Amino acid sequence: MLDSPPSSAPVDDDVRDPLPADAAGSGESRPRPALDLLIWDAPNIDMTLSTVIGARPTAASRPRFDAIAAWFVAAAGDPSAAGRDGSAPDVEACVFANIPPVPGTLQRWVEALRGFGYAVFARPKTSPDDDIDQDMLDHIAVRAHSHHLRRLLVFSGDGRNFAEPLEDLARQGTQVVVVAFSEVAGYAISSDLIQFIDIEDVPGAFTEPLDRVRLDALPADGAWLRPTRSLRDFVSSYTARRT
Numbered sequence: 001m002l003d004s005p006p007s008s009a010p011v012d013d014d015v016r017d018p019l020p021a022d023a024a025g026s027g028e029s030r031p032r033p034a035l036d037l038l039i040w041d042a043p044n045i046d047m048t049l050s051t052v053i054g055a056r057p058t059a060a061s062r063p064r065f066d067a068i069a070a071w072f073v074a075a076a077g078d079p080s081a082a083g084r085d086g087s088a089p090d091v092e093a094c095v096f097a098n099i100p101p102v103p104g105t106l107q108r109w110v111e112a113l114r115g116f117g118y119a120v121f122a123r124p125k126t127s128p129d130d131d132i133d134q135d136m137l138d139h140i141a142v143r144a145h146s147h148h149l150r151r152l153l154v155f156s157g158d159g160r161n162f163a164e165p166l167e168d169l170a171r172q173g174t175q176v177v178v179v180a181f182s183e184v185a186g187y188a189i190s191s192d193l194i195q196f197i198d199i200e201d202v203p204g205a206f207t208e209p210l211d212r213v214r215l216d217a218l219p220a221d222g223a224w225l226r227p228t229r230s231l232r233d234f235v236s237s238y239t240a241r242r243t
Contacts (some may be wrong), residue, residue, distance in 0.1 A: 023156065034089035035147035039136050040118070041156035042097040045199075048157045048184045052212045054228035060207055065116050069093060081128030085164040089150050093118045094139060096132040098125035144169065151175040155199065159187025167193045176180045182216050 049057050076091045087234045095113050099106060099122045110120050121139070123132050136156075143149055152169060157163055157180040170176040170193035178188035179202065188196040198214070199205055213223045 006114040033149045036089045036091045036151040037143050038072050038093035038153045042095055044156045044158045048181050052181045052183050053210055063205050068114050073200050078202045096121045096136050098123055100125050147175045153177045155179045157184035163187040182214055
């Protein structure tokens with residue numbers, strides 16, 4: 001499904017080709033360089049973080065992109081992860097984000113990401129239907145064509161868009177890892193082809209433990225999972241939909 005780049009692949013140079021020009025090669029006869037690629041679905045991770053902690057994320061509860069970058073690069077640099085020519089693979093990390101008409105503090109966030117070594121694909125969000133789902137899939141397809149995609153890490157709990165193409169890549173020999181919250185990533189947890197890592201298990205990803213109860217790490221005597229919205233609020237919206 002992702003053997004060649006689709007015609008709708010992103011054309012923004014900063015995102016489509018954030019790697020150095022000499023990394024991609026100049027002709028089909030040259031062996032494709034090995035690549036470890038990280039894709040971050042910012043809208044999905046932000047939304048699912050709010051869901052699992054039952055509150056709007058704060059600076060203390062948001063993921064640390066610097067620590068995640070260090071973890072990602074360390075794995076790629078391991079001698080056992082050498083490319084076909086015996087060298088460590090290239091690494092590339094891309095964050096995909098929808099930007100509202102009034103970006104507020106997002107400019108500082110984007111510049112911080114770029115300073116950490118991430119490429120950022122930013123698409124304006126002017127209506128509820130504006131999203132970056134296809135842009136992420138297109139970029140993965142471009143890299144699978146231009147490189148030997150050795151390892152792909154996708155930070156997203158969006159199984160509707162990612163499950164099938166990621167399993168296709170895994171069948172083609174790419175090591176596919178989904179990093180998300182276990183509460184919302186059933187598509188990856190249940191897959192025989194995709195490896196799953198809970199984002200809170202990434203070393204240093206959060207400055208302090210999240211206020212959540214994971215079903216895959218329950219205490220022996222059980223735990224209470226509090227509601228994420230009030231019962232009255234739910235019934236009010238439920239009733240409004242039925243009238």
